[in-house]
Amino acid sequence: MGIASLNVGTPRHDMASPHPVNPRPLVMRCGQLGDIVLLTTLLRQLHLRFGQPVDVIASGGFTLPLLEHDPTVGEIFLLPSRSTPFWLSKRQQELVNWLRRRGPGPTWFLDLKSGRELLARGGIPDNYVVDSRLIPWAAGETFADRYIRLANFALPACPDIPEPITRNVERAARLEIKPEARGQLERWLAGQAFAGKNIVAIQAGNRRMSRRWFSRQASGTKYWPTQRWARVVQGVRAHLPDHAIVFLGMGNESQFNEAILALADIREAYNAAGELPVPMLLAFLERAHSLISIDTGPAHAAAALDCPTVSLFGTANAQLYRPGGATTPAIALTGTLNGHQDIMGIAADDVLRAWKQLTGY
Numbered sequence: 001m002g003i004a005s006l007n008v009g010t011p012r013h014d015m016a017s018p019h020p021v022n023p024r025p026l027v028m029r030c031g032q033l034g035d036i037v038l039l040t041t042l043l044r045q046l047h048l049r050f051g052q053p054v055d056v057i058a059s060g061g062f063t064l065p066l067l068e069h070d071p072t073v074g075e076i077f078l079l080p081s082r083s084t085p086f087w088l089s090k091r092q093q094e095l096v097n098w099l100r101r102r103g104p105g106p107t108w109f110l111d112l113k114s115g116r117e118l119l120a121r122g123g124i125p126d127n128y129v130v131d132s133r134l135i136p137w138a139a140g141e142t143f144a145d146r147y148i149r150l151a152n153f154a155l156p157a158c159p160d161i162p163e164p165i166t167r168n169v170e171r172a173a174r175l176e177i178k179p180e181a182r183g184q185l186e187r188w189l190a191g192q193a194f195a196g197k198n199i200v201a202i203q204a205g206n207r208r209m210s211r212r213w214f215s216r217q218a219s220g221t222k223y224w225p226t227q228r229w230a231r232v233v234q235g236v237r238a239h240l241p242d243h244a245i246v247f248l249g250m251g252n253e254s255q256f257n258e259a260i261l262a263l264a265d266i267r268e269a270y271n272a273a274g275e276l277p278v279p280m281l282l283a284f285l286e287r288a289h290s291l292i293s294i295d296t297g298p299a300h301a302a303a304a305l306d307c308p309t310v311s312l313f314g315t316a317n318a319q320l321y322r323p324g325g326a327t328t329p330a331i332a333l334t335g336t337l338n339g340h341q342d343i344m345g346i347a348a349d350d351v352l353r354a355w356k357q358l359t360g361y
Helices: 033-050 063-067 090-102 116-121 143-151 179-190 226-239 251-264 278-287 297-304 348-359
Strands: 026-028 054-058 073-078 107-109 129-131 199-203 244-247 269-271 290-294 309-312 330-333
Touching (some): 033 054, 033 297, 054 063, 063 073, 107 116, 179 278, 199 226, 226 244, 226 251, 226 348, 290 348, 309 348
Parallel strands (some): 026 054, 026 107, 054 073, 107 129, 244 269, 290 309, 309 330
């Protein structure tokens, strides 16, 4: 992967900052769970280049369990909302004060919308910032490839920082799990009917799932019918008769899971929707035999934890958003309907074929 030099944006600060440069890199990425999983590739590459922990500005309660045990990560600042006017947002004001105390330094802005103005308010000159919106995608890049490339950009206007390097991290996200989360999971598993069994995990729903689970419009382009899911779990049961099949998801996905289980009518299949907070979910995915999932955050987390993952894509670019990056044990499955990529073009047998290919059954 090449090394590039960048003089980003039109500076709002004509003079260099009077403060000493903070040698720690700073990253701003306010995304969903899967976005933060993929971000770990960039964090590891920046850590490799700078030899310093990377400070992170992000949103979402899942960020802490994903990153707080990662040795490449320094301070984490959670920013719940960027849409609230600055003068009404105490948290935005706290962020600006934190940035001023921290001091300016090399910064990576990876969001598509608002937020960069907060960096300017915090005293970070524009020409200290790598803004991903201004950098075209390279042909054939996954997010992992792009993040490694972005981490290697030079910032000529930002003094006294390490030069870009040619040595790159693995082209895959990686997650570190807190040991106490594994202990919490073990205690939870001990109370389940499937305690002691190997587990195939299923993530059939997504965060857009509403109570009207029977409507495709309820969850947009990631809805896949209950009948097809039932056929998949029946096929998994036929190939692995002694494994437990456990459905995951948030609480509002439970009804959808129950509908699939009723149609499948197989033994030792369970609905755990709403029961696993993020730290325990990561530990669960780490020990699972495999995961079959909609294109969603848990699929990225599972692949980053080396859990074989088949992910069903709707209209999203399966190459860019391949679960966990470029080299994880994952298959990004797509289908075509009426000449366009559509999840409804994926058949149950397609999923089973990919799962057997990935797991060797």
